[in-house]
């Protein structure tokens with residue numbers, strides 16, 4: 260489904276990217292949930308690296324990753340396979356701080372490996388006692404000659420069980436310093452002080468873990484005390500793309516709904532002949548196009564270098580993730596009993612999309628960003 264790529268926000272190369280990815284998905288991806296998400300994720304990263312798609316996730320010379328390409332890639336992958344989208348997205352989020360704030364040496368060491376699929380990346384901000392309230396993280400960082408030592412815990416870390424490199428946020432100042440006392444670090448996945456304290460099983464299986472840091476060696480990333488800014492700017496870069504993943508899930512749900520409704524017998528016709536079903540289909544299509552427009556606008560503005568794109572990005576993430584949930588729910592409802600049966604694609608989509616309204620800024624946080632930006636503009 261590449262129609263949206265004809266909109267003026269996109270260029271011919273974006274359509275080519277979507278077509279190449281669709282072809283790659285057809286050839287490489289088996290449309291079923293993996294029984295071993297760690298192994299499946301590793302394999303997907305390797306394959307995407309080999310095919311060259313992971314280059315989109317990292318800085319190219321001095322240029323940050325392009326948001327439109329990331330969004331197109333995520334919408335395309337999510338439509339086919341949730342874990343493939345996850346594997347792609349985490350290479351970007353996990354290395355994003357290195358792309359944006361790393362030294363030339365740090366970029367040279369990690370970005371080529373992330374882009375080739377030789378290193379799996381993770382982003383570790385959340386802690387058991389600090390999620391949305393990220394300025395309150397407690398993990399400690401202590402200087403030790405020319406490196407740093409980290410102690411504490413991180414929870415809900417995507418790729419936590421398989422990461423080769425992690426961007427970790429820890430406290431170099433006191434608790435009273437709040438956001439100003441946080442710094443960003445690079446940690447190697449094979450550090451002996453780093454361990455998986457708990458594998459976290461969520462409704463859609465992904466490699467997810469609570470991690471224990473016991474004297475882990477870390478390298479400062481960016482300027483000491485700038486960690487909160489590093490964390491937020493990295494999330495800002497990828498925020499629109501979370502909406503794009505939701506868009507991919509919602510589009511797949513509509514595909515499945517159309518396929519089912521036009522085949523399923525109801526009275527003398529099919530489910531699709533029924534006016535109530537048609538109303539649902541119309542609502543689904545409308546929600547999807549509105550999300551796509553918000554995503555395209557936000558991504559285009561960000562790529563043009565709009566200094567403050569927070570409101571547009573928050574709107575795109577909020578609308579696309581909330582609406583995807585509704586669209587998928589309508590598709591499940593339309594499928595009847597089959598919709599809640601394991602193995603049905605819409606059942607998988609129903610579980611797969613749920614976390615998107617929670618991570619990288621819950622829907623409530625996006626509303627706060629939008630409202631604060633509005634109030635600021637109006638001098639409040």
Ligand SMILES: Cc1cc2nc3c(=O)[nH]c(=O)nc-3n(C[C@H](O)[C@H](O)[C@H](O)COP(=O)(O)OP(=O)(O)OC[C@H]3O[C@@H](n4cnc5c(N)ncnc54)[C@H](O)[C@@H]3O)c2cc1C
Pocket residue numbers: 381382383384385389390391392414415416417418461467614617618619620621622623624627
């Ligand atoms: C599948 C998955 C993958 C994840 N991957 C990562 C990862 O790779 N790296 C990482 O660092 N973290 C990751 N997270 C953690 C995620 O970012 C946090 O779960 C999220 O920030 C919310 O934090 P919390 O769970 O502590 O909820 P809390 O912060 O306790 O919030 C609970 C709920 O309160 C509401 N809320 C929060 N703030 C406000 C507010 N200001 N106003 C009104 N209501 C509010 C929201 O509904 C929120 O869901 C992941 C989470 C999931 C589920």
